[in-house]
Structure formats: structure tokens, C-alpha cells
Amino acid sequence: EADIYQTPRYLVIGTGKKITLECSQTMGHDKMYWYQQDPGMELHLIHYSYGVNSTEKGDLSSESTVSRIRTEHFPLTLESARPSHTSQYLCASSGGRAPFLTEAFFGQGTRLTVV
């Protein structure tokens, strides 16, 4: 069973509010990821991290920001939420070193609705 946790599972918030989506993993993985998934659509990588103090933008442009101060924690922040941010946000982690990388393990996701 994957040990990666996201909170909250569901969030409804007003426009302009600042929000932070939490993601923690207990597997000691150095690589962590945030994906955005709209209903019935593919997963788009929006942020990733190779380790502490390392963060990179993903393939899909996002107004969110991330930080990686501790190995196990990879929070995502929206400074001013807008309805266009309504989506599901999935956190994942993986370990190992090339060419022996592990698969990615996913959290339950946070379904965000901005009204």
C-alpha cells in the first residue's frame, strides 16, 4: 500500500483566497510530483522535485507554486484562487536512481472547486 497522503480530499473556496494543498509521503522518496487532472482528461504534470530545495515547472503552465523544504513534504500553494483553478490535483512520489527508478505512487487527490 502506497504511503502518500494528500489533504484535504475536497475543498470549496471563494475566489481570491490563498490555499495550500498538502502532500506527504513516508517512503523516503526523493522525487515528488504534482499533476492536474480535469474530469475525464489526462494528467498534466505541473510541478516536480528531485529532492530537498529542488523544484521545477512541469509541462503544463500553472499559477501555483511549490516548495520542498523536507524530503517527505511537497505542498502546493495558490496565492489567489480563481474558478479556472477548479480541478483535481494529484501528488505522487518515486524513488531509486536511473536506470533503477521505481514507479510513481499516487495520493488520493484533492478535488478543488473555486466559486
Added chain:
Amino acid sequence: AQSVSQHNHHVILSEAASLELGCNYSYGGTVNLFWYVQYPGQHLQLLLKYFSGDPLVKGIKGFEAEFIKSKFSFNLRKPSVQWSDTAEYFCAARMDSSYKLIFGSGTRLLVRP
């Protein structure tokens, strides 16, 4: 650009029917390939993975997939589906030892009892 394509967006089958979901990737180098499943209300779970070796890989719940390098394909198969296989299936690829995992658009499978 590196990409993963799943051509079947929605599939409807009756129980006991055979399943094959297509997945193609666009990259000529080394790839790691994955199939994930997302049951309603649950998180993404790994069904199976291919890193190297035998191109026919077996996963959980009776699923298997075949890596055909010449066709850039990694199709998922199951000889006899069950109602409980109703879910969304995602193909994913990690190319050339990159840490990034690229996903296809997913296939929504509905199995009628």
C-alpha cells in the same frame, strides 16, 4: 515532443469479453512503460510496468501488456473482463531515464454485468 497516446477514450464491454486497450508513445530511446488504473473514487494504482527484458509483462488482476518496440506500443490486455474492472485506465511512459512520467489521456472502461 514526447507524448503518450491512447486512442480508445471509452470502451463498453460485457462481462467475460476480452479487452485490449491501445497505447503508443513517441520516443525512439529507452522507455519505461506503465499502466495505471483508477477505480471510481480511488487513487491511481499501478497495474503493471515494463522496464526491460521479457516484452510480455503480467500485472495484477489478470492483466498483461506487450511491449512492441517496432510499433512503439504497449497495449493492455485481459482475456475475460469482470464488472469490477470498470475503471479508468492510463498508460504512462518515462523516457530515457527522465524522472518525469508522461500520461496518456486515459480510457474509460465500462463492463456491463
